Amino acid sequence: MITYKLGNSLYLNITNRCTNRCGFCIRNNEIGVGGYDLWLEKEPTTKEIIEAIGDPTGYKEVVFCGYGEPLMRLQTVLDVAGYLKKNYPSVPIRINTNGQANLIYGEDVTPQFKGLIDVISISLNAENAGKYQEMCRSDYGEEAYYSILEFTRKCKNYIPRVVLSVVDLPSIDVEKCRKLAEDLGVEFRVRHYDKG
Numbered sequence: 601m602i603t604y605k606l607g608n609s610l611y612l613n614i615t616n617r618c619t620n621r622c623g624f625c626i627r628n629n630e631i632g633v634g635g636y637d638l639w640l641e642k643e644p645t646t647k648e649i650i651e652a653i654g655d656p657t658g659y660k661e662v663v664f665c666g667y668g669e670p671l672m673r674l675q676t677v678l679d680v681a682g683y684l685k686k687n688y689p690s691v692p693i694r695i696n697t698n699g700q701a702n703l704i705y706g707e708d709v710t711p712q713f714k715g716l717i718d719v720i721s722i723s724l725n726a727e728n729a730g731k732y733q734e735m736c737r738s739d740y741g742e743e744a745y746y747s748i749l750e751f752t753r754k755c756k757n758y759i760p761r762v763v764l765s766v767v768d769l770p771s772i773d774v775e776k777c778r779k780l781a782e783d784l785g786v787e788f789r790v791r792h793y794d795k796g
Contacts, residue, residue, distance in 0.1 A: 613666025699748035
């Protein structure tokens with residue numbers, strides 16, 4: 601399943617791959633997201649994604665968010681976003697990400713989002729690096745957390761709306777996370793954890 605609908609948004613599921621193994625991830629939930637089975641047998645091509653989207657003008661937004669980390673396929677995200685901006689410029693585009701793209705590619709990729717991405721939602725998920733690694737088990741260790749903060753700062757230069765989010769788990773100090781978002785000058789959102 602490449603596209604799925606939640607509310608009035610169209611979501612794009614383009615990879616199963618991720619640099620994290622979060623204990624609270626929806627991948628651990630047998631019923632999937634909103635009852636959708638999002639596990640991909642193979643990664644869809646740019647053409648297949650565009651065909652699956654069709655005409656998105658009836659949606660509030662198009663969101664890159666599925667079982668995996670969408671920015672593992674950065675070029676595909678950019679190509680699809682470019683197609684959408686050219687053909688449906690009134691439809692906002694959002695990326696939901698773990699914020700580790702600069703670590704994945706070994707360079708700052710944020711300038712490539714300019715003019716293509718309207719909103720980026722970055723999963724902060726903890727108030728410090730140790731707790732983040734304990735919960736999210738990134739391939740990059742604690743370095744992932746510091747990279748996320750830097751990625752957030754850089755995204756502000758190229759994307760109109762930058763949001764840091766956390767899941768409302770008891771182990772997370774939501775107020776410390778909120779303060780981090782304030783210090784970075786970005787929006788903050790608490791996501792509800794649904795075990796399904």
